[in-house]
Amino acid sequence: MSSDVVARWRATMEAVHEAAVRAGREPSGVRVVAVSKRHPVAAIAAVHAAGQVIFGENYVQEARAKMRALPASIEWHLVGHVQTNKVRQVVGSFALVHSVDSVHLAQALQERAQRQGVVQPVLMQVNLGRERQKSGVLEEDLPELAQTLMTAPNLAWRGLMLLPPVFDDPEAARPFFAALRDLRDRLEQQYGVRLPELSMGMTGDFAAAIAEGATLVRIGTRIFGERA
Ligand SMILES: *Cc1c(COP(=O)(O)O)cnc(C)c1O
Numbered sequence: 017m018s019s020d021v022v023a024r025w026r027a028t029m030e031a032v033h034e035a036a037v038r039a040g041r042e043p044s045g046v047r048v049v050a051v052s053k054r055h056p057v058a059a060i061a062a063v064h065a066a067g068q069v070i071f072g073e074n075y076v077q078e079a080r081a082k083m084r085a086l087p088a089s090i091e092w093h094l095v096g097h098v099q100t101n102k103v104r105q106v107v108g109s110f111a112l113v114h115s116v117d118s119v120h121l122a123q124a125l126q127e128r129a130q131r132q133g134v135v136q137p138v139l140m141q142v143n144l145g146r147e148r149q150k151s152g153v154l155e156e157d158l159p160e161l162a163q164t165l166m167t168a169p170n171l172a173w174r175g176l177m178l179l180p181p182v183f184d185d186p187e188a189a190r191p192f193f194a195a196l197r198d199l200r201d202r203l204e205q206q207y208g209v210r211l212p213e214l215s216m217g218m219t220g221d222f223a224a225a226i227a228e229g230a231t232l233v234r235i236g237t238r239i240f241g242e243r244a
Contacts, residue, residue, distance in 0.1 A: 060090075070232075076098070107136050138173055
């Protein structure tokens, strides 16, 4: 099983590399977040031993248990929705929180980071598809959240994250990826900040995301197989 998952990981890394080259981009500018939610510690250990450094998890409790069981050389990212009452278990444990989508959550993270004396890197998750069931800040609420992130001394705002509507055709998501990049460019201009990271693209559509400028692609199924 673990040799299987390592073979899938290698094939994924090659596909990501090829997508970057095809897009005329420097392959080192695209990093893979191996999304390991609901996959066992043994699979993560095997993929890490093969060379994968960044792993993404959705659930704080599950992630913390895995952190205790796995080498400290793993860089953990939180890609799932964060409940405000969980910030104590989040700050300082995750190298990057991809999913900050409300002023309330940003303030809670800031308070906790200050208390711990750390600076927590974060991304703003944007709901460009305006999907009710998805998290992510809506465009009209974005300025207030941007102000909060820019002025929070213990948060480092690094960029944007997108979970676009699901389509059968990967190319259908492409306008959303382009829109996230445009939004990032506008925010950089408007606020005079640098937002280098664009977290977008998953198993079904990472090539299109890379073509539109993704710097972090979050890939689960293609590496680990179907989730239980
Ligand atoms: C599960 C998940 C992924 C990975 O999705 P796959 O289609 O399995 O690659 C990426 N991002 C987020 C936010 C997720 O919850």
